[in-house]
Amino acid sequence: MPNATQALGGRDMGVGEKGFEETLKPEVVEKGFCAVCGACVSLCPFGVIELRPSGPELVDNCLKCGNCYSVCPRYELDAEAIERFAFGRPRRPDEEFGVVRKMLLARSRDEEVLKVCQDGGVVSTLVKHLVSSGMAIAAVLSGVSLDTPWLPEPRIAINGQEVLECAGSRYSYTLNLMSNVGTSALLGFLEGRKAAFVGLPCQVAAMRKIQMLPVEELGWHKAFGPIIGLFCTETFDYDGLVKLMREKLGLEPGDVVKMNIKKGRLYFYPREGEPKAVRVKELADLVRQGCKVCTDFSAELADISVGSLGLEGWNVVIIRSELGEDVFNSALKADLLETRPIEEEPQVIDVLRRLTEMKRKRGEKRS
Template sequence: MGTRRRSAYRKPLLEQRGPQLRWAMGSEAVGLEVLSFEETLGKEVVEPGLCAGCGACVLNCPFWVLGLREGKPELLEECPACGVCAYVCPRYKLDLPSIEGFAFGRARKPDEEFGVVRKMVLARSRDPDVLAVCQDGGLVSSLLIAAIENGLVDGAVLSGIKESLPHYPDVRLARTRKEILACAGSRYSFAEKLVIGLGVAGGFWLARGDKYAFVGLPCQIQALRRMQMLPNPPVDWSEAIRYAIGLFCTETFTYDGLRAYLAEHGLGLANVDKMNIKAGKLVLRLRSGEERELPLEPLLEHRRDGCRTCSDFSAELADISVGSLGLRGWNIALIRSGRGEELFSAAEEAGLIDTRPVEEEPRVLRVLRRLTRSKRRRAEAVARARSGN
């Protein structure tokens, strides 16, 4: 893989954009290999259709030469080849043992099929406000409320619904119980700018030391961890983002594809109050109060391309990973780190959640194992097909 000298670009860019580029004075200064976007992400991630669409490369480009177009990064100006975009990408040379060592103090053991896990437990919210709006057990909302009300964080970066488009995921920075509740529920289209939204949190950390929680899908958690491992960045992402809560994910769908699929069944997104996926069905609760079930299989043709190569079902790099796995009114939580234990304990001690042993629902572990293996097999099959083997 070739490299490119940046001296031809560095001086005029610095003169034009001033001290905000002090971190990008040279890849030597931050300890990164000098690589261009074209040589790395352009050729090895975007062109083959592997891009997760997380936006970490755009957020962290110190020269501001990247933008997002249709959920994928593109060059707006000539790339100065600093290597930062490749370093933060969750689809480019992801070194799991190294990231696990950073996040958890050790890599997973051979028998840890779900990644590093300190504790596995079933949990649900006890908060009536949360239970009135939550998707399943309301655990994520209760964790965030506990973090804010106990002063552990100043807010949370998560997805909400765009006001002008029904069920279109948008970025939210929530600082209050009311704002957390407004973001409750699952979205099955991808929040393309969620990681870019971390930039707002990073700005508040720089300005006044604010700390935040982040709720994201596995690929977005991977991007966050790589950002936290950046050497000497302007924003210390490990301090700015105190807790990473990951959501179980098989895949997400394009917004247009989801809308078209519902239209085939005479439904519009504006008519849908809540969506869920259970036992191979897309379960819809309409605003009229009616409940509809549609087969999930035909919707899979609208799966986002980047999801086909993802092997992480249970957000294996999060501090706490949360899913439902068919449970009614409960969540399963995989607590992976010391920070995760701290956050979970805060919610317990505040009386915001109930818990019970995961052993009470042995079926849940079977489902977790099946979905974990299935997603890995799918990613391996796609990789083999792309390589021609």
């Protein structure tokens, strides 16, 4: 039985000239560029690609529909075309952080969010507002496994409580683009409303490519929105993080209630006692291979991009699209957010610039 995404069909059911073996395998997987986002697996209408620890693998005859490489964020990514599609224009030469309509600082006024959020709670507040108000039929998010401490897993939230259960940051990768994409799209199609999506820069790029699939009757461009992107330097191997907690810090993962990166250190907050930390530079061996070629720090293709950049209790928000501005203004009108001019914290722009340049140079060097 096909999953929800397969039921929605592929880009071209006819046999083409190129397939997985001619594109993603030699150009992405074998070169170590794969983000392991799962987009190619989710969007394969024939179910012949499976995700293994090392990346996607062809497990049956490829019919060369073209979906896999059309949605891959590491294969022939045309950022300018995506910007025209999502924002109506490409970035200007002076826009060092991508297309920007507005940059500001914000934090949640929602008491439920403030009890569980990582920093300013902006993402949780926006998504909770979207699903609670009916602006979105559902939201594709990441949560934590109920059985395995700190193991990230993809979730679909259809109400405010389910959004709250996904609050906070995980520093291991979550496969938000697996079956959740198809299920949420199907919900949106059936209800005539969009599904919101929250993800890292690589996942955002894949979602944009999915939206741009040239199958008008499927309406992928109408199935999702807004796309909320998270600032990201890199993610770490889950097993390696667990080993670090136990062997270096003497912590059991089940006793850790929060992780946070501040001023170059990854902090682990136990249920009892003082937090423990390691320098992020010491985690180089735990960085996922696909992260090392990424050049996007601030999710430059999202409708709204959000991060903290060391501000206690506040988020940095970059509004990039008209849709993103409409959603943010709706939350403001509902008195769910408090804002400040970003100029009040001039060091934030310096940090954003430094991290943006660092990630671009690192990615370009390795790719």
